[in-house]
Amino acid sequence: MMGKQSVAGIVVKVTKADIVLLCQDGTFQNVARPPQVAPPLIGERYTHIKKTTSRLKYTSIAAVFLLTFISYLLLPFGQGDSAYVVAIDINPSIELIVNDAMKVIETNANNSDGEILLAAIGMHGDQLAVAMEKIITYSEDTGFFLDEKYLTASVIPVKNQKNQLTKEVEQIIENSISKPNIDVIVTQNNKATYDEAKKRNLSVNYYAYFKELENEGVVKTIKEVKGKSMAELRKMQQVKKDHVDEEPRGNGPKQTKPGKPNSVDPDHEKIKTAPGGKSSEQNKSGKPDSVGPVHRETEKTTAPAKSKAQENKQQVEIRKDVQDKRAPQGQGQDKDKGQDQGDEKNNGNTLKNAESKHEELPKENEKKREKPGNKD
């Protein structure tokens, strides 16, 4: 409701902003001087019409602000429409909060490099893919990628979205990084891990990596990793792996096949991708494999641990399988498939091959770590 109140009096002074009126009740009032109109003369009678708003309007405006403020405080992540938190670690450690439309609605920095990055590039309102491109370009230009170009990203669904939706977010991130020579690790984490990381004042990527190292026995407490960069943690892990590879393995590294949960976090998945045509095994720093190679490594490395008797038994079983199968498959094919019944030599050769494969396994595994695409 708007009311009108008039103030009448004689002009005693005109300033830049106001007209000072001497009112008939003997009081002085300053009224706003209209800028488009010629200033009144001293001594002139002047009437100013004041627009007033009712108290009800002010009260309702105040109530709206209060409600907005309360809902901002109550909603998770401070944003009603936030759908995912994308935590990114290069050297800068930042978080992008995106909505269902994959638009960046909030950004946070977890370290000083992250603050520098966010101050330099604006991403509010950008599509996630565009934001990722900006981050990569800026990081390259400013030298945030050190000797090793690694980008670790975690996607944390805020609203318990389906796994498929979260995978789509991961795909967006992978596809947006078109530059070669950048190793990208995209993982999925849940809010519990995210909250744990926040409690310790760490980025979720860093915390998840620490848990991995802890499980692998590389570190025991968080104090051992505090202050170290992701690159340094990778080195620690590699040193440990190199040391372990020289000895017979127990459980070996975790299975990180897609779809298989990480033991740290039931919802955790690790998918390693290397855009630009390079496979993950080709990384120069000797970063441990994930997915298939690691999985295969695990399988293979258990073999030497078997006793000689067990080995012989296995060989006998293979021989039987080979004898039973009629259709010749040719050497080099799957060892479980059949060969020519009469071809004992081949069988023997096959057996020999099988034996030699078992013996040569440790060396082969090392080679596989380096060479891409070796498949049994």
Add this chain to the structure above:
Amino acid sequence: MINHEKACLDAQLGNDLVREKLIRHYKPYVINSVGHICKRYVSWSDEEASIGLLAFNKAIDSYQPDSGRTFLNYVYLLMKRDLIDFFRKEQRHQLVSLNDEADEANQNKYKAAQSIDEFQRAEETNELVEEILELGEALSRYKISFEELEKFSPKHNDTRSTLTEMAQTFCEDDDCVSLFLSKKQLPMTLFSKKTGYRLKTIERHRKYIVTLILLTLNPHWIQLRQFIKKGGES
């Protein structure tokens, strides 16, 4: 009240002190009038203000009391004429065009406007203007400006009545008045002790009380007092 007729004559005879006093007194009027003529707010840093002041100085030199015009009207007229000339030189169009025929028509219009202006000015009571200028000058001696008074003005009628009473009582006390005029300060503590009015009330409305006291001490400001009195009665 300043006797501008006598002051002008003194200034014309070479009394620079009087000239300076006249200029100082009428400066608020000059800047206000220049702004009104230019149809915008003008400050002392603007060229138009300097033109106005020069015109005022010319008015002091050329004013004749028996010309039939009031001093303020004469000043206004000179300022307007000089400002129009200034606009013509600077912008070549505005109030007066370059076209000869239009020029003549405009000049006639200008003369007509001038007489209307004069008439209006007469109607606006130059006396009131003079009184306001004097009140402003008096307040400045007590370090008070017009725009400050809103803050110290009473909101309620009862308070206003009390303060009017206070000013009246003050003016009846010679000791207080002489201290007030000599020291250019309101002797609040003395007045509070003598009259029993609360010191806090006096402090809260100090500047407004000073204004009321000045109005009371200057009974020749008839227009102003009548204006306020009328409002008080209504």
